[in-house]
Amino acid sequence: xxxxxxxxxxxxxxxxxxxxxEIFKNNGYEIVPFNEDADxxxxxxxxxxxxxxxxxxxxxxxxxxxxxxPIVVVMGCYSQxxxxxxASIPGVSIVIGSNEKSKLVDLVEEYKRTGKQIIKIxxxxxxxxxxxxxxxxxxxxxxxxxxQDGCNNYCTYCIIPYTRGNVRSKPFNEVISEVTELANxxxxxxxxxxxxxxxxxxxxxxxxxxxxxxxxxxxxxLERIRISSIEVKELNDKFMDTLKKSKKIVNHIHxxxxxxxxxxxxxxxxxxxxxxxINKINEIKEIRPNIAITTDVIVGFPGETEENFNETIESxxxxxxxxxxxxxxSPRVGTPAASMPNQVDGNIKKERVKRLIELSKELxxxxxxxxxxxxxxxxxxxxxxxxLYGHLxxxxxxxxxxxxxxxxxxxxxxxLKYENDCYDVEIIKK
Numbered sequence: 467x468x469x470x471x472x473x474x475x476x477x478x479x480x481x482x483x484x485x486x487x488e489i490f491k492n493n494g495y496e497i498v499p500f501n502e503d504a505d506x507x508x509x510x511x512x513x514x515x516x517x518x519x520x521x522x523x524x525x526x527x528x529x530x531x532x533x534x535x536p537i538v539v540v541m542g543c544y545s546q547x548x549x550x551x552x553a554s555i556p557g558v559s560i561v562i563g564s565n566e567k568s569k570l571v572d573l574v575e576e577y578k579r580t581g582k583q584i585i586k587i588x589x590x591x592x593x594x595x596x597x598x599x600x601x602x603x604x605x606x607x608x609x610x611x612x613x614q615d616g617c618n619n620y621c622t623y624c625i626i627p628y629t630r631g632n633v634r635s636k637p638f639n640e641v642i643s644e645v646t647e648l649a650n651x652x653x654x655x656x657x658x659x660x661x662x663x664x665x666x667x668x669x670x671x672x673x674x675x676x677x678x679x680x681x682x683x684x685x686x687x688l689e690r691i692r693i694s695s696i697e698v699k700e701l702n703d704k705f706m707d708t709l710k711k712s713k714k715i716v717n718h719i720h721x722x723x724x725x726x727x728x729x730x731x732x733x734x735x736x737x738x739x740x741x742x743x744i745n746k747i748n749e750i751k752e753i754r755p756n757i758a759i760t761t762d763v764i765v766g767f768p769g770e771t772e773e774n775f776n777e778t779i780e781s782x783x784x785x786x787x788x789x790x791x792x793x794x795x796s797p798r799v800g801t802p803a804a805s806m807p808n809q810v811d812g813n814i815k816k817e818r819v820k821r822l823i824e825l826s827k828e829l830x831x832x833x834x835x836x837x838x839x840x841x842x843x844x845x846x847x848x849x850x851x852x853x854l855y856g857h858l859x860x861x862x863x864x865x866x867x868x869x870x871x872x873x874x875x876x877x878x879x880x881x882l883k884y885e886n887d888c889y890d891v892e893i894i895k896k
Contacts, residue, residue, distance in 0.1 A: 475512025511544035515796035530557025543629035590631030614660030655690035664700030726781025766815030
C-alpha cells in the first residue's frame with residue numbers, strides 16, 4: 467500500500483511525521499508524495515492560529531477527494547482541540563490528537579479490518595513523553611531531534627498548552643543515544659526541537675537543558691548543535707556558561723519576544739519586561755559578538771495601541787534582531803485573550819504586520835551584509851547548477867561555486883558578497 471504525508475506547523479510536527487514515515491516503511495508501505503495517488507493520506511495538523519486551522523481543514527478536504535476512497539488520517543494539534551470537527555469532514559477515517567502518534571500504523575490496520583471511523587483523543591493532563599527515535603532524517607543533512615513536549619506557561623493568547631499538555635522530557639540517555647546514532651550515520655548538525663525546548667528536564671529533576679547540551683558536546687562526529695527556540699527566562703547563568711564553553715552550539719539563537727511593550731507583555735502573561743530581555747541579549751552578545759538572534763512577534767494583541775506598537779518597533783531596533791517572524795494576533799477559543807476587550811481591527815493588524823516585515827528585511831540585510839569579508843562555516847545541503855547551497859552557523863544562506871557535489875560537508879569559507887538573501891562564498895585554503 468502507498469502512504470503520503472502532509473505536515474503543517476512546527477519542527478516538532480516535522481520530526482513526528484518523519485518518525486511515522488520510517489514506521490510505515492518498516493511495515494511494508496511505500497512512501498509517495500502527497501500530490502500523488504495513495505491508499506493512505508496522513509495530515510499532521512497545526513492549530514496555533516485560526517489560519518492554521520483553516521489550512522488544516524483545506525488539506526484534509528483535498529485528501530478526501532483524492533484517489534479511490536483513501537484512508538484519511540488526521541492527527542496533531544488541530545484534531546486534539548477540534549476532534550469532532552475533524553471527524554465530521556466527509557471521508558475522514560481516523561482522528562488522533564497529540565499523543566500516541568507512533569501507533570498510527572496499528573490504527574490504519576484496524577481501520578482496514580473494520581471500516582469503522584476511529585477517534586482516539588487522550589486526556590493530556592498526566593500523559594508521559596511519547597518516546598520516538600530516528601536514526602536518519604530523509605533528504606536532509608540536518609537532523610531534527612525532539613527532546614521535549616508540552617508547555618506550562620499559559621500565555622494568555624496561546625492554545626498550545628491545551629493541544630500539547632504539560633512539559634514532559636525525553637529521557638536523558640535516550641536523547642544522547644539518538645544523537646550519537648545520527649552522528650554515526652553522518653549527520654553533522656542536529657536541531658534540538660520541542661514545544662518549550664529550554665524547559666527540557668523540568669520533569670526529570672536530575673538533569674536540565676544545559677546538562678544535555680554539555681553531554682551532546684562530547685559526541686564524536688557531531689559538529690553543530692542548533693536550538694530551535696528558547697525563551698529568555700530560560701537563559702540562566704548555567705546556560706550562559708554552557709554557551710560560553712561550547713564549540714558546537716551554532717552562532718544563531720531564536721528567542722521569542724512577542725511584544726516590545728511592557729504593557730502588552732503583562733497582558734500576554736509573558737513574565738518578563740523589556741529591560742530584562744535587553745539585558746539578557748546584551749549578555750549573549752558579550753559571549754558571541756556576531757551571533758544572529760531571531761525572534762517571533764505578535765501584532766494586534768487585544769488593547770495594543772499605536773503607541774504600544776511603536777514601542778515594539780523601538781525595542782526590536784534596540785535588541786538588534788536579525789530577522790522577525792511576524793504573526794497577526796489570532797483569537798483562540800478557550801484562551802483568556804480571546805475574551806479580552808479592545809480587540810484590534812483586522813486591517814490595522816495587516817498594516818502592522820506589513821511594517822514589521824519591512825523592518826525585518828532591513829535588519830536582515832544590515833546584519834548579513836555587515837559580515838562580508840568575514841569567515842564562517844558552511845554546511846552544504848544540496849547541489850544545483852554548479853553551486854553547493856547550505857546554511858552558515860549563523861543561519862545565513864550561502865552558495866559555493868564548484869564542479870563537485872560535496873553535500874553534507876562543513877567548509878570554512880570567506881563571505882564574498884551578499885545579495886538576494888544569499889551569500890557567495892569561497893573556501894578558505896588551509
